[in-house]
Amino acid sequence: MRETIPLKDVRISDPEILNAQRNAVHYLLTLDPSRFLYGFNQVSGLKPVAAKPYGGWERLEGPNFRGHFFGHYLSALSQAIDSVSDDDTRSQLLSKLRIGIEGLFRAQQAYAKSHPQSAGYVSAFREVALDEVEGKRVPESEKENVIVPWYNLHKILAGLIDGYEHLKKIDPQLSKLSLQVAEHFGSYVYQRVSRLDDPKYMLKVEYGGMNDALYHLFSITKDERHLTAATYFDEVELFKDLAAAKDVLPGKHANTTIPKLLGAIRRYEIFDDPQMAGQYLYEKDQKQLPIYLKAAENFWRIVINHHTYATGGNSQSEHFHDPNQLYHDAVIEDGATTCETCNTHNMLKLSRELFRVTGDKKYLDYYDRTYSNAILGSQNPKTGMMTYFQPMAAGYRKVFNRPYDEFWCCTGTGIESFTKLGDSYYFKEGQTLYATGYFSNQLSLPKENLKLDMQVDRKVGAVKLTVSKLIDNKTSEPLNVKFRHPDWSHGRLSVKKNQKTQPNNETFGFVEVKKLVPGDVIEINLSMTLTVGSTPDNQQYISLKYGPYVLAGKLDRYQMDSDRPNGILVRISTLNQTATSTLTAHMDWPSWQKKAHADYQLQTENERYLVKVGLPGVDEKIEFVPYYQVYDQRYGVYFQWQQAGSLAAKQRQEKLAAIEAYQNRIVDQLTNFDQNNWEFNKHLQAKNSEVGNAYGRRFRQAGVTGYFSYRFDIKKAQPKMHMILIFNKSDDGKLLATHIGNDPDNQFQSQIVVDSSNAKSVDKDGFFELEIELPKDIYLDQPSLKICFSGLQDTSARLFGIQFLNA
Numbered sequence: 001m002r003e004t005i006p007l008k009d010v011r012i013s014d015p016e017i018l019n020a021q022r023n024a025v026h027y028l029l030t031l032d033p034s035r036f037l038y039g040f041n042q043v044s045g046l047k048p049v050a051a052k053p054y055g056g057w058e059r060l061e062g063p064n065f066r067g068h069f070f071g072h073y074l075s076a077l078s079q080a081i082d083s084v085s086d087d088d089t090r091s092q093l094l095s096k097l098r099i100g101i102e103g104l105f106r107a108q109q110a111y112a113k114s115h116p117q118s119a120g121y122v123s124a125f126r127e128v129a130l131d132e133v134e135g136k137r138v139p140e141s142e143k144e145n146v147i148v149p150w151y152n153l154h155k156i157l158a159g160l161i162d163g164y165e166h167l168k169k170i171d172p173q174l175s176k177l178s179l180q181v182a183e184h185f186g187s188y189v190y191q192r193v194s195r196l197d198d199p200k201y202m203l204k205v206e207y208g209g210m211n212d213a214l215y216h217l218f219s220i221t222k223d224e225r226h227l228t229a230a231t232y233f234d235e236v237e238l239f240k241d242l243a244a245a246k247d248v249l250p251g252k253h254a255n256t257t258i259p260k261l262l263g264a265i266r267r268y269e270i271f272d273d274p275q276m277a278g279q280y281l282y283e284k285d286q287k288q289l290p291i292y293l294k295a296a297e298n299f300w301r302i303v304i305n306h307h308t309y310a311t312g313g314n315s316q317s318e319h320f321h322d323p324n325q326l327y328h329d330a331v332i333e334d335g336a337t338t339c340e341t342c343n344t345h346n347m348l349k350l351s352r353e354l355f356r357v358t359g360d361k362k363y364l365d366y367y368d369r370t371y372s373n374a375i376l377g378s379q380n381p382k383t384g385m386m387t388y389f390q391p392m393a394a395g396y397r398k399v400f401n402r403p404y405d406e407f408w409c410c411t412g413t414g415i416e417s418f419t420k421l422g423d424s425y426y427f428k429e430g431q432t433l434y435a436t437g438y439f440s441n442q443l444s445l446p447k448e449n450l451k452l453d454m455q456v457d458r459k460v461g462a463v464k465l466t467v468s469k470l471i472d473n474k475t476s477e478p479l480n481v482k483f484r485h486p487d488w489s490h491g492r493l494s495v496k497k498n499q500k501t502q503p504n505n506e507t508f509g510f511v512e513v514k515k516l517v518p519g520d521v522i523e524i525n526l527s528m529t530l531t532v533g534s535t536p537d538n539q540q541y542i543s544l545k546y547g548p549y550v551l552a553g554k555l556d557r558y559q560m561d562s563d564r565p566n567g568i569l570v571r572i573s574t575l576n577q578t579a580t581s582t583l584t585a586h587m588d589w590p591s592w593q594k595k596a597h598a599d600y601q602l603q604t605e606n607e608r609y610l611v612k613v614g615l616p617g618v619d620e621k622i623e624f625v626p627y628y629q630v631y632d633q634r635y636g637v638y639f640q641w642q643q644a645g646s647l648a649a650k651q652r653q654e655k656l657a658a659i660e661a662y663q664n665r666i667v668d669q670l671t672n673f674d675q676n677n678w679e680f681n682k683h684l685q686a687k688n689s690e691v692g693n694a695y696g697r698r699f700r701q702a703g704v705t706g707y708f709s710y711r712f713d714i715k716k717a718q719p720k721m722h723m724i725l726i727f728n729k730s731d732d733g734k735l736l737a738t739h740i741g742n743d744p745d746n747q748f749q750s751q752i753v754v755d756s757s758n759a760k761s762v763d764k765d766g767f768f769e770l771e772i773e774l775p776k777d778i779y780l781d782q783p784s785l786k787i788c789f790s791g792l793q794d795t796s797a798r799l800f801g802i803q804f805l806n807a
Contacts, residue, residue: 001269002356002427002434005443007082007166010422014440014456017421020376023384024418025080025089027403028073033096036070037103039124044107045114056406056569063147063568063680065409067124071155072412074100078159078166079419094171101163101178104156108181120188122181123153130192135201147568147680150233154208154259155412157185161216179220186217190225193232204690205675206256207233209346211263219270227280230263236288239264239295247302250322250696253674254315255409258346261299264292265353272357293357300354303347304366309392310533310543310550310637311377311627312370313339314347317672322696324536326392330638331541332659335393336564336572341386344374345413352424361509364436365487367424371437373550375417377628378410386414388570392543394555394636395579399563399571406569432480434510438463438526444470448477450518459604459611461489461526461547469518478517482510488548489526496523530600530613532593540589540641544624546602546611551624552635555579560633567677576634577660583639584619584649592617592641619644667721667804668712673700682710688791692798695728695765699798702736702791709788710802714779718806722773723787726801729756729766734797739788741778748778754797767800773807 012018038053039060057065077097081090104122112119118127129144146152163178189210193199214230217223238260241248249257268289271277277286306323307314309330314320316329317337330338348367355363377398378387385400388410401411425437433445435454438461443452453466463483469476485493485506493511495502498521505512513522528547535541544551556579563571585592601614613624618641627637642649672678673691679700688706692699700708714721723740731754741747752770759768779785789799 001272002359002429004352004356004423005426005428007079007420007423009444009446010425011085011442011444012083012422012439013442014458016381017376017439019381020379020384020418021083021421023379023381024076024415025084025093027384028076028080028096028415028419029089029092030403031073031096033070033073033100033103036073037100037107039066040104040107040122043123043126044110046107046110049103054404054407056402056404057409058407061145063145065147065152065407065568067146067152068155068409069407069412070100070124071152071157071159072416074156074159075162076415076419078162079416079423081170082166083419083422090170094174097163097167098171098174101160101174101181104160105177105181108184112184118188120184120186120191122156122185123149125149125152130202133202133205134196135198147676148206148208150202150205150207150210152208153185154210154213157182157213157217158209160185161213161220164220182217183221183223183226186214186221186223186226186229189214190229193229196232199232203233203235206253209259209262212259212266215263215266215270219266224280230267234263234267235260236291239291242296242298242302243291243294245298247306247323249299249302249307249320251693251698252320253318253676254320255318255340255342255346256676257299257320258343258350261296262346262350262353265296265350265357268292268296269353269357296350296354297358300347300350300363306536309339309535310545311339311344311373311390311392312347312366313341313344313374313390313392315340315343318674318677319672319698326535327538327541327638330391330393330535331656334572336391336396336575337389337566338392339374339390341374341378341388341390341410342413344370344378345410345417348375348417348424356427359508361484362487364424364484365509368437368484368486368548369488369550371424372548373627377630378414379418380631381629382631384418386411386418389572391573392637393575394553394581394639395576395634396573397560397634398631399573400631406571408570431477432482432512434482434484435465436484438486445479446470448479449474450476450479450516461528463522463524463526465522465524467516467518467520467522476518478515480512480514481516481522482512483522483524485509485511486526486548488528488531488545490529491527494525497521499523530597530602532596535638538640541638542583542641543638544613544615546613546626549610549626549628550637551613552627552630552637553580553622553624553639554630555622555634555636557633565681567681570677579634579636580620580622581636581640582620583615583622583641584644585617585641586619586644587617588643589641665805665807667714667716667806669801669803670710670712671698671726671801671803673698673799679710682712685709694730694798695767697765697767697800699800700789701798702789702796704791704794704796706796707788707790709786711784711786712802712804713783714785714804715783716806717779717782717785717804719776719780720773720807721776721779722771722805722807724801724803724805725752725770725772725799726767726803727754727756727770727797728800729754729762729768731797732756734795735792736797736799737790737792739790740774740785742782742784742786743778746778748775751792752797 034050038048041048108122125146129149132138160182167175211233218226351363351367380400427434451470558576562574566572595617599616603612609625686708688703689708762768
């Protein structure tokens with residue numbers, strides 16, 4: 001298995017990448033760990049040190065995710081200490097990390113004193129939150145307001161483990177303390193989950209990468225309780241489906257699913273060692289071990305081949321939808337919510353581990369694409385703030401988090417991404433080094449006493465690697481280096497050693513140069529050209545790429561301060577509907593493709609942009625620049641190519657006009673039933689009700705004595721408003737009761753019998769709409785409207801969508 005290179009041995013020198021790292025470090029230093037510890041202190045009975053906690057997702061009141069960002073913060077501080085070279089900065093970072101780790105230790109100790117039966121628990125919320133997700137009955141007055149408790153706790157555990165790993169040589173005492181807190185928490189998790197009657201029930205609510213973190217903890221402690229605890233968070237049936245190459249992703253919450261596979265590959269890595277497997281696994285478990293690798297491999301393949309945009313990002317509204325429907329998701333659905341940045345962060349973690357295990361270059365090619373576009377493109381280079389979603393359609397802008405009162409999930413993974421920017425530039429296997437990331441950096445190899453200085457001109461793809469001694473008066477060992485031939489560099493890879501052209505010995509996508517010693521200079525020229533890509537469901541919905549860099553068309557700065565709410569305290573981009581979204585040519589599609597490839601105009605002499613590209617043969621005069629460098633204007637990654645005057649162009653415009661007219665009628669809606677951000681934003685209240693996935697869509701269902709209710713924003717309601725409920729014909733004959741209205745004495749009530757035979761149309765998957773006209777006296781002049789659904793039989797009808805439409 002290929003080894004990773006410690007962060008401390010890679011020093012970034014690329015100016016843009018270095019600026020991104022410094023932005024992240026500066027942000028970490030402006031944050032106060034005592035404010036994050038406020039809730040932990042309250043729960044443990046300690047007096048908070050800070051005057052008040054942070055707000056946003058870390059708030060104490062209202063639906064929240066408190067504790068999650070603090071875990072990311074611990075990880076990012078730990079990585080930053082290894083990544084930066086300035087001693088004063090490292091000292092400041094260490095001071096922040098010490099406050100965090102010692103604060104968690106004191107909270108854990110205090111809680112154990114007052115709750116000895118729960119020794120090891122350390123959290124910003126009470127244990128009753130875990131009781132509820134385990135299916136235990138919790139009185140309404142006792143309930144917590146955290147949405148995904150195990151998800152939050154995973155971040156804390158991962159942060160503690162990162163503290164242990166990165167501080168071993170820097171501050172051994174603090175490193176041990178961090179591991180001690182993690183160990184005790186891992187043991188608490190074991191005690192808790194091993195008593196469950198139905199362990200699978202808790203897995204219905206997002207739990208992050210608990211299996212991944214617990215397997216990681218076990219690999220350090222060799223405590224079998226931590227191993228056993230990890231298995232409770234493995235969804236083995238999902239792994240078996242994926243190992244059998246079944247695409248079970250449509251309708252699944254993307255960033256709930258990806259970390260499950262991180263746990264799967266972690267388990268495989270640990271027990272791929274026969275000695276470890278023989279010592280800790282039963283024979284039947286050893287036989288099942290290949291399933292974990294196969295599941296991770298197939299999951300990666302399905303996501304990349306069928307759900308991924310040009311930048312490497314995936315999903316729409318946080319979910320996987322039908323495969324190969326990228327145009328539909330970006331244009332027909334809400335294009336502001338494509339490509340959740342958390343997903344790219346976790347897909348890179350998965351790709352990294354899959355390369356380590358398999359050695360397959362395709363994982364590095366995806367890593368390169370996603371790092372160069374979706375990750376670097378997620379940070380504002382001026383402010384250091386980060387994106388939640390990254391719109392792919394034309395006319396949107398990037399919305400960056402506010403620093404101290406939002407703390408989105410993608411802000412948390414963001415600070416981790418930008419404090420480990422050099423962690424996958426190199427890998428090592430014996431005396432062979434894999435050079436995989438082409439960004440200027442310096443690599444130290446203490447064992448070989450070598451220093452490698454890689455200088456990269458990213459405008460033209462020129463790479464120069466200079467080898468020298470790390471310590472002058474010490475002997476150096478020769479090193480073999482395998483250089484990745486990127487999938488975007490077409491033709492043969494040109495390699496020179498000390499100005500002499502080397503024979504092309506490319507094998508499995510790598511060109512090897514053997515026995516490098518101090519004084520050697522390697523020069524590589526990568527071929528950078530313009531390529532045109534498209535989405536599977538619309539071959540003329542195109543994106544452009546120059547070398548590894550996806551290009552964005554610069555549009556306008558229309559209402560750059562405007563945004564709109566989405567989910568719990570999330571802001572997303574508005575759409576400038578008048579922005580250019582087409583590329584119009586006066587020739588047919590094959591002729592234009594040839595012209596674009598041959599006659600594009602390239603500018604590399606520019607202070608702000610890496611390159612500028614002019615597109616030939618189209619009426620729209622749009623300047624294309626690297627997507628990752630666009631942050632202060634509206635843009636388009638994908639544009640609709642059309643032949644001027646063609647029937648297809650006319651029909652497409654008519655269809656889009658009809659869709660726009662329909663969208664303008666929408667007052668409010670809910671189509672993602674996720675027991676998470678989307679539903680709680682609609683003030684979800686529920687009893688004996690569950691969410692699920694069927695036919696590629698999410699649904700919510702009430703039990704026989706159960707109900708669920710929401711509150712919708714209806715400020716845009718007109719005197720005639722309809723409610724649309726979406727059902728599936730497989731539920732024909734089932735019942736669902738509705739109560740609509742804010743006044744209990746003035747409600748619209750209906751007992752619905754699902755009957756697809758009365759529907760205007762039923763789609764190929766069996767979905768149809770039931771339209772109900774609402775009496776205006778229950779909603780006019782009301783800012784919001786409550787709607788409650790209740791079950792009338794053992795298995796009530798599943799609800800797949802709710803819309804309020806003006807007539």
